[in-house]
Structure formats: C-alpha cells, structure tokens
Amino acid sequence: MQGYNVIMVYNPNMDRLLMCKRLKNPYKGLSNLVGGKIEAGESGTEAAYxxxxEETNISKDDIVLHHLMDLKYYQQDCYVEVYFGKLKRNVAVSGDENMLYWSDLNHNFFDMSLYAGEGNIGHMIEQVNMCRDKLLVDFDK
Structure with a gap:
C-alpha cells in the first residue's frame, strides 16, 4: 500500500493556510495542500518534513508538524497521512512544482470545482478548527 502525505501549513497568526495551484494531473488547475509520497524506509514524519x-523551502527550524489524521483508501490501495503546523515566524516560500499562495480561511474548501481532494481539505480544516484552542497551546510548546 503506497503512502502519501498532505501538510497544512498555517501562518503565525493561524489566519492563512498555505495552498498550491496544481500545474499537473491529478487535480490540474485546482488548489491543494502541499505534500507527496512517503518513500520506502522513510517514516511518515520524515517524509512530511x-x-x-522540497515543495516550499520551509525547514524543520521554521515549523513543528503534528500528525492530525490518516485516510485509508482500500480501493486505490493507498493511505494519506495528514500533518499540520503553524510557522514560528513569517518565511518566504518558494517552489517550482506548483504555484504557492497563502489563502484566507473564509472560503468554501468543500467546493470541488476549486479545491482538490473531494472535500477532504474542508474536512481537515474543520478538524483543526474543532481543536483550535488545544492546538494553539501545543504550537507554543
């Protein structure tokens, strides 16, 4: 079973989320979170960092990632590990795989005509919102 990850990167104020505009399939033209494959012999956390x-130039020194949830797709024989973190400081993001941008959080992330992942991005954001107070404490540790 192939493993993948998606990474939710919030700015220091947690009012913006790092997104990318997909330049190739799947989801070409749609907004998505950054992430990729978990390589053989690599832990999920290692792969996420x-x-x-690789995709944003954000390093371990800039952010602490927390494992939020996993999604398992039996029919596609794969799973996705979801990580999130809040930047410790504002950093310049750069990458050449997809167009990166900061999104406000007042969008309908369940809109599949704009966002990849069949509504999963909206679900992930709601999971973070549900435990926001606890997360803010954890982020500051």
Missing part, C-alpha cells in the same frame, strides 16, 4: 522542504 522532506516534502515540505
């Missing part, structure tokens, strides 16, 4: 750096 590696993918985050």
């Amino acid at each position: 590696r993918e985050l750096f």
Whole structure:
C-alpha cells in the first residue's frame, strides 16, 4: 500500500493556510495542500518534513508538524497521512512544482470545482478548527 502525505501549513497568526495551484494531473488547475509520497524506509514524519522542504523551502527550524489524521483508501490501495503546523515566524516560500499562495480561511474548501481532494481539505480544516484552542497551546510548546 503506497503512502502519501498532505501538510497544512498555517501562518503565525493561524489566519492563512498555505495552498498550491496544481500545474499537473491529478487535480490540474485546482488548489491543494502541499505534500507527496512517503518513500520506502522513510517514516511518515520524515517524509512530511522532506516534502515540505522540497515543495516550499520551509525547514524543520521554521515549523513543528503534528500528525492530525490518516485516510485509508482500500480501493486505490493507498493511505494519506495528514500533518499540520503553524510557522514560528513569517518565511518566504518558494517552489517550482506548483504555484504557492497563502489563502484566507473564509472560503468554501468543500467546493470541488476549486479545491482538490473531494472535500477532504474542508474536512481537515474543520478538524483543526474543532481543536483550535488545544492546538494553539501545543504550537507554543
């Protein structure tokens, strides 16, 4: 079963989320979270930090990632590990795989004509919102 990750990166005020506009399939033209494959012999956390750096130039020094949830797709023989974090400070993001941008959080992330993942991005954001107070304490540790 192939493993993947998605990474939710919030700005220091937790009022913006790092998104990318997909330049290739799947989901070409739609907004998505950053992430990628978990390689053989690599832990999910290691893969999340590696993918985050490769796609955005955000390093382990800039953010602490927390494992939020996993999604398992039996028919596609894959699973997705979901990570989130709040940047410790404002950083310049850069990458050449997809167009990166900061999104306000007042959008309908369940809109599948704009966002990849069949509504999962909206679900993930709601999960973070449900435990926001606890997360803010955890982020500051």
